[in-house]
Amino acid sequence: MAVIGREVREELKEKVKEAYRVTLPSLFTSQIFGLFGGTFLGKYFETIRTQFPGLLVVLPGIMGLRGNVFGSMASRFSTMLYLGDLEPSLRDRKVLKEIVLRMLISLIPILLLWAIGVATGVRKNAFDVLLIVVTSTILVSFILGYFTSFVTIFSFRRGTDPDSVAAPLVASMGDFLTVPSLVLFILLIEHSPEGFRVFNYVVLFLFVVVAAISRVRKEEFLELKQVFITITGLALLSTISGSILARFSGVIQASVILSFIYPSLLSSFGNYGSIIAAKTSTKLHLGEIEGFLCPKAFTDILALFTTAPVIGTTKLLIGIALVKLTTGMAVPGSAWVVALTYPFMVLFIMLYSYTVSYFLFRKNIDPDHVAIPLISNNSDIFGTIYVVLMAKLMVGG
Structure with missing residues (x-):
């Protein structure tokens, strides 16, 4: 003993x-x-709380969602690199395709979180909140997607196990981008409401174009069914955090x-x-x-x-x-x-x-x-x- x-x-x-x-x-x-x-x-907490309270409902879900979605992408890329299914280059077509898939996986839970907020009575500037979270998700997912790809591929090419470095860096970058991106959209609304909406519509159009270029197929989306179900369930559970934060x-x-x-x-x-x-x-x-x-x-x-x-x-x-x-x-x-x-x-x-x-x-x-x-x-x-x-x-x- x-x-x-x-x-x-x-x-x-x-x-x-x-x-x-x-x-x-x-x-x-x-x-x-x-x-x-x-x-x-x-x-900008007072502005968010008084003018865009719906953002407080979805904020914990957004923060957790991006870490989970792109953390799993880093793990997937690591496996693909070791198996030789992915070229260690950002130019590989599978990189863009995977990023678009992750955007789609992220958008659906975000829409559900917004809908829950509206259904529970948080309706002030609800349409603007919807545009903010959707466009922010597209832009941040695009940046975070390529950041995840770069970290994973770069570490692999340097002989370092991507699983040891990618996940914490991706989670940190998600935290780094999430709140500032939301605030920047709020400032854009205050400066030019019409400019804000035009910018959002342009981003949505470009997303459709990129999705078409990537040639994502239904079968490829269904391959990520388990990831989608998991992150959607967790995102919905995060409404507890969001509701407490807003209240x-x-x-x-x-x-x-x-x-x-x-x-x-x-x-x-x-x-x-x-x-x-x-x-x-x-x-x-x-x-x-x-x-x-x-x-x-x-x-x-x-x-x-x-x-x-x-x-x-x-x-x-x-x-x-x-x-x-x-x-x-x-x-x-x-x-x-x-x-x-x-x-x-x-x-x-x-x-x-x-x-x-x-x-x-x-x-x-x-x-x-x-x-x-x-x-x-x-x-x-x-x-x-x-x-x-x-x-x-x-x-x-």
């Missing part, structure tokens, strides 16, 4: 070193991307800081959960976890938990700096409750991820296929509830 205990302690020590050397830099990089998008959200947008705005760091919070919770899900899945497949309370199974969780205070504190400090730089507003001193509670929220997400991965595996469901997108989506729901609770603690109400 003493030998086992010593082995666990040594493993934990090594895991902590790995967490700070490898995982912490990637988490911090992802945090910067999320805070960039959050700056746009925070600065409590007033108290979130009153806290000032939380509207700025909201995307970064959701992104980091999803990252911590996904990392634990992936590590747990690997250990389960290798037979290293014999039971739910296996001590070695929790070394990854404890190691990553030690990085949470660093991420939480720097997130808050950078967020405060961005608030003062872009708005000149003062952040309530009670904002430090976020830094104090953030590590324990991360711990909850990681324990939840481990539990979901473990029991999916025991039910003969591969966690690699289900756990990560499910946990990413659930982390958005938990994260949005967390933001509301923090806002209430900070400003009352």
Whole structure:
């Protein structure tokens, strides 16, 4: 027993070193991307909340959707490259075809999210919101599609496993592009409503042209049926996050800081959960976890938990700096409750991820296929509830 205990302690020590050397830099990089998008959200939060409330309903779904859609595309391209089914070049016709397929897969859940928002009474400027989310999805999907292709193909050509680098970079770029693209369309509406609509119609026309050039066939769309069903189901589940965000947008705005760091919070919770899900899945497949309370199974969780205070504190400090730089507003001193509670929220997400991965595996469901997108989506729901609770603690109400 003493030998086992010593082995666990040594493993934990090594895991902590790995967490700070490898995982912490990637988490911090992802945090910067999320805070960039959050700056746009925070600065224009009141405009979105009062003039385009439907965007708040669909925002969590859009953020999660792009990571899931293009993360799976990166995985598909990686497999195709290794099998020789894809030339390691952006000029390969399959690249454009795959991007168009991913656009189509993204648009349908977006339309459903918008329709749910309208059906639940969020109807102010509903048609403009529809144009914003559809055109933004087309443009961002096009950029993100070629970015995903470039990262996957470039890493493959350099002899690096694309699976090791593509997914986190794609998710970070999705966070980087999502909120700014929505805000830019809002600014265009305010500057020239007619110009906004003309631009949208031009983009829709060009999308039809590109889809025709790519020669996407019905059978190829049906090949992605499983991906489509999964991401659509998760997108619909994200309406929980969107509804909570829209309902409590007033108290979130009153806290000032939380509207700025909201995307970064959701992104980091999803990252911590996904990392634990992936590590747990690997250990389960290798037979290293014999039971739910296996001590070695929790070394990854404890190691990553030690990085949470660093991420939480720097997130808050950078967020405060961005608030003062872009708005000149003062952040309530009670904002430090976020830094104090953030590590324990991360711990909850990681324990939840481990539990979901473990029991999916025991039910003969591969966690690699289900756990990560499910946990990413659930982390958005938990994260949005967390933001509301923090806002209430900070400003009352």
